[in-house]
Amino acid sequence: MKKSIAFVLPNLNTGGAQRVVSTLANLLVEKYHVRIITLYECKPFYNLDSKISVNFCLSEFNSNPTFVQSIVNNFKLIIKLIKILKNNNVNLAIGFMSTTNIYTIIATKFIRIPNIISERANPEYSSLNNIWTFLRKINYPFSNCLVVQTKANKNYFKTYNKNKIEIINNPIDNNLLFNRNLDIPKENIILNVGRLEEPKNQDLLIHAFNKIKNINWKLILVGDGKNYEAYNKLIASLNMQDKIILVGNYSDVAFYYNKAKIFAFTSKYEGFPNVIIEAMSYGLACISTDCPHGPSEIIKNNENGILIPVGDQIALEKNLTILTQNPKLLKTLSNNAIISAADYNPNKIALEWSTLINKII
Template identity: 30%
Template structure:
């Protein structure tokens, strides 16, 4: 009988955690495991998922967040998730992101099923935002999991800042696997040379800092392209207009052919205020793009060795960010060196190597 695994996440609508969990589900289904992907919220699937993976959507989320709707959503999520896990009886349930960790962990505790929880971003934007009661609930769920899987080693420090979590000792670091894109296309994606950044258009990603840093450079022949969607789009559009950069800075939306942008970009920039373990940085390096990254909590310093395979910038230092981008733009030798060194991430973060770590944890 095939080993049964369940993966649980909010949705597969798009994002770094969604790409990672999709890659893992595909990998284990290729190894003849019976894999079920449970999405708490009904949404479109942005990533290619193996036909052998069964996808179950639990609840269509209502945007009208009245007390009644929130209670109804909570009840349906819990009841339906409990029913699915009771029916599947997986060897292990692998949960990604805080709300999925809490719901699935609670159900697994009730059913006596083993589970893993995984936080994918800085706790300042997740568990630190919870009230004391929810933190207490999360603590007990996390404490009884097989492990709390973090993509960056330093992330555990963020959890230790919550008093209850100081006593937890079941943290495990497994870096994100690199995503293998299909081959790049021959066509040019943009008519001019360009700097690239990718991510959800939200405050944490620091695109406002990047736009300001780009303005400081006053480049005549190099544009800035930002790929992604999110709640900060209107605010970023206003900033671009206020700085008279509408012809130079383009918000290009979600792209399915990111590999073409990575291979044709002069520089890739990660301007985040916080991270978990930035997939887009790993992807860009894997495609041989010279990279600059803010040295934010957490992840970039575990991916980039400053001056060897890219440049790290002091968090929030917009002047240093401008200078670092300029340094790579105007030094072909440095750009070529970083490009070649960056590609080694294809080995260190291969899906085979990373999945072996997950497999060892799941089967233990």
């Protein structure tokens, strides 16, 4: 008889954690009764198998609550989460992201079922306030297992999580692998995929591209965010509208992965950069900042990609110039990237999760 598991996360909008949960849920649904519980009602951005059940705790998110409203809201979320888990005879709850992890631990302990929690962000750059940081510190020891994505994250959480900590990498999205076509002729495109927000630091890439000899190359940025208009103005001020293109959010990112030759990633910090492993699986030669955490655990410098110091525009210009002018090196990095990306095959990662789940249920 199949056991019942439930993933718990804030929402099913676009995002790294949401994509990972959707991918894992789709792969695990043959082995378990899979349920996804979100804190707030939303329409799933990623495709889900019809056998996956979706519940939400509350219908609306109050983005600016008073202190009293916040306390009441937290109680409501936990009570509703307990009710959903209990009424659906869930055997194991799996929390994703810090605040949701805390709700999951409290709810599962109340109804006496095991839990797994999973940290997705870089804790050293956490946006948690002091109260949530304190709650995380006192609650995490009550988890059955904490899953992180990098060795650096594991070392961080060793300081106040005495329970078992497992490193499980993110899987590449199955739909992306399905839409990969290595026979499509590559074009002279440098690609960046991600939110257009300050930590992603795409203005560094725009300035660097403007400085290199890129007569036959284009820079395409896929994603939306707070800096979209600012980057539009920056590109116009550089008179590079024909060379640098802001695509915005685009559901078929495989279209650009299939066409591009180079992937450039300029983040100041990360939890685990899914887009790098996606780009590598498509055979893009990747150049990334060696930011905390993730890139250095994915990329072996000058073997399957290139690492540069965070914020170093000169190094970015230099290496982009080398890659655009050296087809042989580009091909070597491309081939090695495809081989390395096999470590993040979704079936392999799903098996690691299934092994862990079976140990705890």
